[in-house]
Amino acid sequence: MILADKIIELRKRQGMSQEELAEKLGVSRQSVSKWEGAQSTPDLNRILQLAEIFGVSTDTLLKDTEELSVSTAPVSESAETEPPLRKVSMEEVNGFLAANEKHSVFISVGVFLCIICLTPLIVLDNLTSVGDAIGVPLMFLIVAAAVTLFIITSQRMKRYEYLEKEGIDTEYGISGMVTEKKSKFEPKYTMSIVIGVILFILAVVPTIIIETIYGENKYTEALEPTLLFVFVAIGVAVITRSSIIMDGYKKLLEEDAFTREKKSRSHKPNPAFIIYWCVVTALFIAVSFLTNRWDLTWLIWVIAGILTPVVLILFPNKKS
Template sequence: MIFADKLIRLRKKAGWSQEELASQMNVSRQSVSKWEGAQSVPDLDKIVRLSKLFGVSTDYLLKDEIEDADVIVSEENDSNRRVTLEEANHFIEVKIETSKMVANGVFLCIISPICLLILGALSETKSFGISENVAGAVGLIILMILVAIAVAIFIYSHSKTARYEYLEEEIFDTEYGVISLVNERKEKFQNKYTKNNIIGVSLCILAMVPFFTGVMFEENNLILMVSLLCLALFIVGIGVVLLVRVGIIWESFAKLLQEGDYTKEKKEKSPIIGVITTVYWLSVTAIYLAITLPTRNWQEGWIVWVIAAVLFPGIIAIVNVLKKSKS
């Protein structure tokens, strides 16, 4: 029996279409069609991968004289989990649900210093009658409450998806129809993913425009400058929400298809924009507090937020480039 006939038999036994096998092998459907039509033979690396995928020896695939009775089954392949159609559907739905939660949690982290900044500015204006101590205490309390809520959201979201952690770390197989389902949902989601990324990145880049406009005309108006800075943080937050929501859903497709950072060769976690964003803005907040807490002059730390907002689009761009370069 020649290689082409063996491949057809193994594929049908696994219940896969040519397209699904092609997805498992990270090749085109045309390549699989040529293999099965005896028009070409895969290279050695792909032969080894086929042997692991189907649980047979490379000798069985390459030597025509070896028939089914001589197949050597790979014990490693037998231990692989098999993702069912129901599990794949549920995983995607859970990711869609938790993507909203995580995005909202990141948004809370980004806007958490707004009250502290506004109250700090108001304390500098005697007409409002707010002391620096009161402004600092209330602002910090609100900041910590928002961050605590965000952390609670992250923990709850993780608990919802904990049962699917193996998709990131382990090699698994999929039942018939799973690959087609995921590819179909991914294709339908493509436009929304692209649109949200364009809008999200644009908002992050343009967020500081109102602030710099205010600097040109009302540089000495403390309350106005702080308000525009807070507006910039709010706009950045909205942009990040858009990026995080579609990013998490898009990664769920990659995990099920074992593509990008989740191929069978890699199986290593890739940086998630939401994680990077949360760490970034919490670090900025920590730096701001380290500068302003000793003196309680909350307006002195403005420059931290301006620099952070200007640098943030670059951080997002770098993360996206790194993710693509790994794919």
């Protein structure tokens, strides 16, 4: 076993991400990534630090003939009962990345459809006398299409659920390859967040402009909320797609929410979180239709988002 593989294995046994190990060593995450990808070698001082952090000898790290035993690195008391790491091949990783790319598209389109599902009803209700008769069925058809997308893509991704629940041991070279892809994607990810937030902020601008120029009439009352929903839907879809792709890289690297420690926790959804957003959705729909102030009721989503951390603190999910 070469040094690169030993660093990967020992880091994962400790339940550390590349960022956490880099912080302990006082180096950049890119440096750790290069070591694990066998693109460079740590200097002597870093070797000594690595040996101290992992609780092994420098011979264990440096000698290619030296293999890591199960008890080489100190682990938590619960490690004895932990299941063995799942081996993941390069072929499987490439398959997951391709599937995750498609998954991100399906989910983002589904989210977009869910957000704009009310727009046909709003438009038809303002411009025709049969708005409810046609608009309501259209709304349910759009929701059904979104749910279909969610179900199809969820079934396709079932084979990769272990990445969220089990510790993994990737083949040599995979960590470096995934890290490189993640680094290249990070600027796009940041830009997508920026674009999404800008669209949220600008969502109300068309409403203000239209009302200022044309005043209130049946056409503006139909157009204003429609544009508002479209802007928000595009913003959410853009952020959703890039977030799913980024999470895919983090699953393979076992970073952030996908570290060994966090995988060992319960994966059951928080009931309070689900109930909270159901109530927020019902409140938004009820207030919007009762007041017909779609230009203002969108703020309910903003306020709900701000209050989400409070809900999670007051009603934390129980660990298994």
